[in-house]
Amino acid sequence: MITLQNIIAPEIGICTESRLYYRETGAISLDAQSGTYHVPPGCRISFDTYFNLFNLDSWAGCRLEGLVLELEGSGKAEVQICQDLPGRSGEVIWRQVPLLDPDRPLVIALEDLLAERRGVLSFSLVALSGTVRLHRARFALNWAELATDARPEMAISITTFRREAEVARTVERLRAFLAHFEYGAHIRLQLVDNGQSTGLTSDDRLHVYPNPNYGGAGGFARGLLEAKTAGASHCLFMDDDASFHMENIVRTYAFLALAQDPRTALAGAMINTTHKWAIWENGAWFNGACRPLHNGIDLRRRSKLFRMQQEVNGPQPETFYGGWWFFAFPLQNLRHHPFPFFVRGDDVSFSIANDFDIRTLSGVVSFQDDFTEKESAQTLYLDLRNHLIHHLVFDNLSRSPLGTARVAIRFILRSLLRMHYSTAEAQLLAWRDVMAGPQFFDDNLDMNARRAVLKDLAADEAWQPHKPEAVVTRTPKVKRAWRKMRTALGLLTLNGHLVPFWSRLASRRTLSIAERGLVYFALGASEITFINTDQDMAYRLRHSKWRFFKVVWEMTIVMFRFYRNFDAIKAGWREGYADMTTEVYWQRVLTEAPQDTSFN
Numbered sequence: 001m002i003t004l005q006n007i008i009a010p011e012i013g014i015c016t017e018s019r020l021y022y023r024e025t026g027a028i029s030l031d032a033q034s035g036t037y038h039v040p041p042g043c044r045i046s047f048d049t050y051f052n053l054f055n056l057d058s059w060a061g062c063r064l065e066g067l068v069l070e071l072e073g074s075g076k077a078e079v080q081i082c083q084d085l086p087g088r089s090g091e092v093i094w095r096q097v098p099l100l101d102p103d104r105p106l107v108i109a110l111e112d113l114l115a116e117r118r119g120v121l122s123f124s125l126v127a128l129s130g131t132v133r134l135h136r137a138r139f140a141l142n143w144a145e146l147a148t149d150a151r152p153e154m155a156i157s158i159t160t161f162r163r164e165a166e167v168a169r170t171v172e173r174l175r176a177f178l179a180h181f182e183y184g185a186h187i188r189l190q191l192v193d194n195g196q197s198t199g200l201t202s203d204d205r206l207h208v209y210p211n212p213n214y215g216g217a218g219g220f221a222r223g224l225l226e227a228k229t230a231g232a233s234h235c236l237f238m239d240d241d242a243s244f245h246m247e248n249i250v251r252t253y254a255f256l257a258l259a260q261d262p263r264t265a266l267a268g269a270m271i272n273t274t275h276k277w278a279i280w281e282n283g284a285w286f287n288g289a290c291r292p293l294h295n296g297i298d299l300r301r302r303s304k305l306f307r308m309q310q311e312v313n314g315p316q317p318e319t320f321y322g323g324w325w326f327f328a329f330p331l332q333n334l335r336h337h338p339f340p341f342f343v344r345g346d347d348v349s350f351s352i353a354n355d356f357d358i359r360t361l362s363g364v365v366s367f368q369d370d371f372t373e374k375e376s377a378q379t380l381y382l383d384l385r386n387h388l389i390h391h392l393v394f395d396n397l398s399r400s401p402l403g404t405a406r407v408a409i410r411f412i413l414r415s416l417l418r419m420h421y422s423t424a425e426a427q428l429l430a431w432r433d434v435m436a437g438p439q440f441f442d443d444n445l446d447m448n449a450r451r452a453v454l455k456d457l458a459a460d461e462a463w464q465p466h467k468p469e470a471v472v473t474r475t476p477k478v479k480r481a482w483r484k485m486r487t488a489l490g491l492l493t494l495n496g497h498l499v500p501f502w503s504r505l506a507s508r509r510t511l512s513i514a515e516r517g518l519v520y521f522a523l524g525a526s527e528i529t530f531i532n533t534d535q536d537m538a539y540r541l542r543h544s545k546w547r548f549f550k551v552v553w554e555m556t557i558v559m560f561r562f563y564r565n566f567d568a569i570k571a572g573w574r575e576g577y578a579d580m581t582t583e584v585y586w587q588r589v590l591t592e593a594p595q596d597t598s599f600n
Helices: 164-180 215-229 247-258 302-311 346-353 377-393 401-417 421-435 438-443 448-457 480-492 545-564 566-580 583-592
Strands: 002-006 023-025 029-031 036-039 044-046 067-084 091-096 106-109 120-141 154-160 187-193 206-210 234-238 264-267 269-272 284-286 290-292 326-330 357-359 365-368 507-512 525-531 537-542
Touching (some): 154 164, 247 264, 247 326, 377 421, 377 448
Parallel strands (some): 187 206, 264 357
Antiparallel strands (some): 002 120, 023 044, 029 036, 044 120, 067 091
8 A cells, every 4th residue: 555644643852732643532642752652541532633633625736546545553443534624624434343453454444535625624433442552554545555756856965064963863764764664765855954063974775975054045956966966856855953753754745745736845834832732924925025824723623623724725825835845846857946035035936946846735834933032133035035035036926116126125223123123223233234136145155244243233133141130121110091092103213213202201111032022022112131931031122213214214215226227236136136047056166165164
């Protein structure tokens, strides 16, 4: 049989939110080492969950003849299979009381049971006499095996920079998995070492490539070149810490092997490690900003989960993209290689520039550190660069000169209203760098010079050890109605920058990392102390009219220059982008690069 997806269990070190894997009625127990579920008499276990449901619509573009559910376990149980169609309540399509035998897996043919070949499939079982043990379950195709010419030759390409411990763990996990995976011989594991520091060496399973540090874009561009040289049909980009279930690989390989459209690509979802029960991004699209889909959906709630499953297969925005924490794509008819953004925006650009049909699958997800923790003057400098370039390069994102300028103005004003004046100055620098044209990026592939400038520029926004006794808060004693009015006035007066003596009138606040990125929480304040999630680091910013108006004046000058030269800037970027996303370009820059480009 060909496995489409296995039923998996919570995994220590990855995710232990049990309701993302199973729902229980009664005292269900789980052997974490073997993944065996133990169901006492009278208890029920259901797998209508994010990691274990089967979305027929997501697999609709694949060959699914001979679809079956296979159960392997022991004990007597009532087994139910349910199909949930969009807009309707679920229907039980199979219900019997088999005696599970560990030596003879129960195989249930699904094709003739389906009311329609769409919707969501899930199953549950109730133990009837004695404890039922469920060792394994999977949705599969009742074929002998994939035909040889249907098996993708897939390269997994990891880019790392001086994260030796993290990447060593990831490589070891992948090695162990691929050694036993049925199609492991058709998967090539590549490591692009931008820091040239991992100490890992090539062997018959792992291919290591020391690389100059041209960021994630340069590392993944190198991985793509090596995958093409090795004859791969598909490539999978992933992060070096790669916190995900190895089941991701099983589902991805089967999905790409069975896809009937050769343009099919697969974007892994992302969940941040702060709250592992909530989707951060289940695919995203770009227009003026990155817009994650289904952000904040509580995956523990069945109704919200199933609504998301219905929506993911609807019409996609034209600028839909997949993040490179986990993105698998075909190499056939590849139009563009990555653009040398260094980091940030390279994955957005790559998806939009190439003719992929990008899909998502339930349970194919990577767990990542919270993006709000990583925000800094440098990351926002990088973000504004790529946002502007996307609008200058792609027809489907083309805007007027003022419409494009508005993207930069919104970025800068957001920083100014939150009193992040140094970040606003960094964003002005990003705007100027974009106006310098593609040659600036070619001349600054390693970002060393710019990073040094940004570090000095934003020294006042650097995290420092938190000293709670040094934090002074002040909230004027006014009625609640006046507090609301003060917030409104904060917005109307550009957070007090138009009001005399604001520093005396406004409050002093302490904000969490989750509140830092939102203008609302800064309104009405003249001094803010920002504290990280662990509450051991902080930095403090104060109201400054001089800095505010200095940035506004400089922004106005840049805006007029941008408007006046817009046509030339846009034409230069269209030509430069086409030249700098070719295989020839990356072969040249990687060949000519010094062997040790550090990023201190």
